[in-house]
Amino acid sequence: MRLLGYADRLSVPAGGRVAVHVSSEHPEVGVSLVRLRRGGSPRHHVELVEESVASDLPTTVPGRVQRTTSGSFAEAQLRARLPDVGCALWFRPTAPTDEQRPLLVVGSLGLWCSADALELRDGDDVLARLEAHAVRGRWAFAAATVDAAGRVRLTLHRPGLPDEAVETTAAPVTVSERLLLGSDGVVRPGPGATFDGGVARPVVSRSWGPEVTEALRCGADPLALLDAGSTSALDLAADPGGVRVPDRGALTGGAAVHHLPTRGVPGPFWTGAERDFRPAPAEFDALHLHEDDLADAGWDVDATWTVPTDLPSGVYAVRLTAGDDVDRVPVVVTPARHGASVLLVLPTWTYLAYANWRTYAEYETERLGLYGEDRGIDERDRWLAAHPEFGRSLYDVHSDGSGVCYSTRRRPIVNIRPDYYTPTTCGFRHYAQDLLLLDWLERRGEHYAVVTDDEVEQQGTALLDRYRVVLTGGHPEYCSAGMLDSYAAYTATGGRLMYLGGNGFYQVTARHPGVPDALEIRRGHAGVATWVSDPGEEHLSATGEPGGLWRMRGRAPNRLVGVGFTAQGFDRGHGYRRSARSAEPDVSWVFDGVKAGVGEVVGADGPGLGGAAADEFDRADIGLGTPPDAAVLGSSVGHSHKIGLAPEEIDHGYAAPPPGVHPNVRADLVLFGLPGGGAVFSVGSIGWSTAMSHDGGDNDVARITGTVLDRFRDHDGPVAP
Structure with a gap:
């Protein structure tokens, strides 16, 4: 581009x-x-x-x-010059390379590693080299000292393997200026030439003897062994949601943590007794650095x-x-003023979760099997695949194979564009799709305002309560506890919520407190996912709360909007068959102007995949929190075996699943009221608002949506059972 x-x-x-x-x-x-x-x-x-x-x-x-330049690292300024040097750290390589990558650099002196060797360097000069390497994915301990006489010792400890050490001589080294963890400080456009992997317990001080190296390897406190005034012992476990770490020694004033390495993750002394870093922070004292981490394009x-x-x-x-x-x-x-009666909340947290999703170009061939046809891709995705420095989506994995758990808006994001083509849906999804909903509001002359997930998260019910009706976009999947609380409080006190999408209110998400432009998730081990959390990495560093699905924390979307995610697939869309309940007097008004009667199908046509029930589907389930008196007005029909149940929906036990398409593969159209006059209307499918644009907006899906919006906005009495 x-x-x-x-x-x-x-x-x-x-x-x-x-x-x-x-x-x-x-x-x-x-x-x-x-x-x-x-x-x-x-x-x-x-x-x-x-x-x-x-x-x-x-x-x-x-x-x-x-x-x-992408790539995460930590940086601290030295407060004093060291005329002789000792340095050590634990490290766990996750993507060893043939070229040397920096582990710990202080002044001109640095520990570097590759897939074949460990080196101690002074600038470009190699002072010592071990023809031994750490095992991919396993913790190892490296230490190096250069004393005042120029005696050099380099040590590598790999649990389960023999220790390696080499002694040489060189010119004495004096270090000053800064300490770098995972980087050499040279700015190179593109993916950073940084270390990929975990780093923990870095120590820098005056030169020390072999007995100190052995004690540090065994987990001894460096400040019990070395003079605190000339020692740096960065506390990487402190404030995992922040962007600075303190120095327990006095050699630096602490380090800045750049470009969002994964934090709150186990270090080399993790016992496994705790999976949450809060009760045992000393065991979760690692940074997982990646060459393609990014907080700000700069x-x-x-x-x-x-x-x-x-x-x-x-x-x-x-x-x-x-x-x-x-x-x-x-x-x-x-x-600036809240004079409208209708508020549309654009799901920008979901936009950010998918920001710069690279699968379309990187797995174009594999997607032919998923779709059953060649749908092509947006050419911007090909450009994106060649530029990993612009960060990945929360659906991608880093270049070392670990899951991406942070996403920032401070970068070019090619798929948040009004003309972006999404092959999954043969065209519209997310931002471009939600603009169709805006077009519909404009065409009907609606007086409305627009906000994003950020405003709901920041202002809560103080914002929502200003509006008679709140509409969601097509895929509000990612949300915080505060956002769920705000929507629930809004409807409980008389607000009317129209959930016009699917797979919403699904994934535990938090704003990163140190980098407010970024979001964080941890996938956990449930739900539709392209990666799962590694052991001990299920808790969000931003808040400490367990990540994964809200459903697994007792907050299934059904409790808020009556339906919850059940299935997904991308072959084609279908319509909804009206239920007998939809003809009863208290809810039949929803279908005013719709010719289809009970047992007949509405919404079978639309652009893209075609049909209002398409892409991802939500269904009602009293056991998951759907109100018992909620009216299920219709359910989608006609789906093929290509529509798969979400993992959390798959039957367990010995009984064979029912023959044919599973009965839980469906989207439900649901309406219910709450005490105090609140009400919720949910459509159960991402494809709904796309189908509203069919035939210039003259269709039953748009007609139903408009009828509900008018009733929710204008009727003071109860509007739902």
Whole structure:
């Protein structure tokens, strides 16, 4: 891609400011502001609709290529010069390379490792080398000393294998300036030449004897062996949700932790007695570093937009143009005043979870089997596959095979674009799909406001309670405990919630306290997942809470919205067969203007996969928390064996599953009320809002949605059983 950009935020209140970062191979870039009315492209067979908006943005900015270097590491400044040096640490390589990678560098002196050897280097000079290596995935201990006379000793301990040591001589070494963990401090565009793997218990001090090396290997406190004033003993277990670690010694003032290495993970002395780092922090004292970790792309600012205080809430984009290249950097403007009665919450935490998902290009051949056809990919994904430095999604694994558990918005994100093509659904999903819902609201003249998951997480019921009706986007999968609490409190006190999607309120998620632009998950060992958490890594470093599914913590989505994730598949969409319950007087109004009667199917058509029941499905289940009096108005029918149950839905025990398509493979249309006048309407499928756009919006899916919205907004009495 010759032109791309990102903003420093995904949402901004009217009156706020947005910084825009641009990289271009063109000499000049045009800049303008547009309001996005509908997502699409010729490939989607739906036209993208945008309108120009006046702004204080510059009309052009000079073009220049901006580079990003990924890779996590820790950095501390030395408070004193050391005329002789000792250094040690535990390390666990997860992707050994033929070239040497830095483990611990202090001043010019460093411990480096490769797949074949361990070296002690002074700059480019190798002072000592062991033709031995740590075992991939296993902890090892390395130590090196250079005394005032230039005597050098390098030691490698690998549990279960013979110890290795070498002694040489060299010119004396004096170190100063900084200490680096996992990096040599050289900035190289692209994936960082950093160490991939775990590091723990780093120690730097004056030179010491072999007996100190042995004691450190056995877990002794370095400050009981060495002078604290000239020793660094970084406490990597402290504040795993932060971006600094303290130094228990006085040689540094603590270290900054860069680019979000995985934290709250077991170190070399983990006993397995605890899986939560909070009761035993000393056992969870490792950083897992990755060459493709990223917290911030680090580009310079090219333009700043000051949002007018009277700008209507909506979805906007900073439009960048150069030659034939166009990029639209998304920005949601949240309301300055809350005069609307309807609020749409865009699921930006889910957008970030999928941000720069690389599977389409990296596994294009494998997906032919999943789809049964060649659906092609968005060409931006091919570019993304060649640029691992721009970070991965929470569905990817790092280059060393470990799961990605942090995702940041401070980077170019190619799949949060109004014209992005998603092969999974033959077109629309996530951001581009949710713009179809905005288009529907606009077409019916609805007075609405738009916010994102960030505002719900930050403002809670103080925000939601200002609106008569709250709508979700198509896939609000990722959410925090506070967000669940806010939605539940909103409906319990009279709010009306329309859950217009599928696989929502599913995955335990938290904002990273040290890097508020980033989210964190831990997959755990349940649910549909492309990776699972390693032992002892199930708890979020941000909050300490267990990750995985809310369902496994007794908070299944059924308790909030009446339905919960049950199945997924991507062959084609289908419609919903009306239930007998849907014709009873207290709920039959939902189908006003719909010709299909009881037992007949609605919503069988639509763009993309076709049909309102498509992609991922939610069903009602009283055992999981669906209110007993909830009305199931319809259930999807016609699904094939290509639609698979979610792992947590698969039957256990000796009994054989029922023949044919499993009865739990379905999307349920559900309506229920709560004491105090609150109500919930849930559609049970990601595909619902895409189907609303069928035939220019003149279809039963859109008609049902509009009828429910009108009743929820305008009727003061109970609107649901």
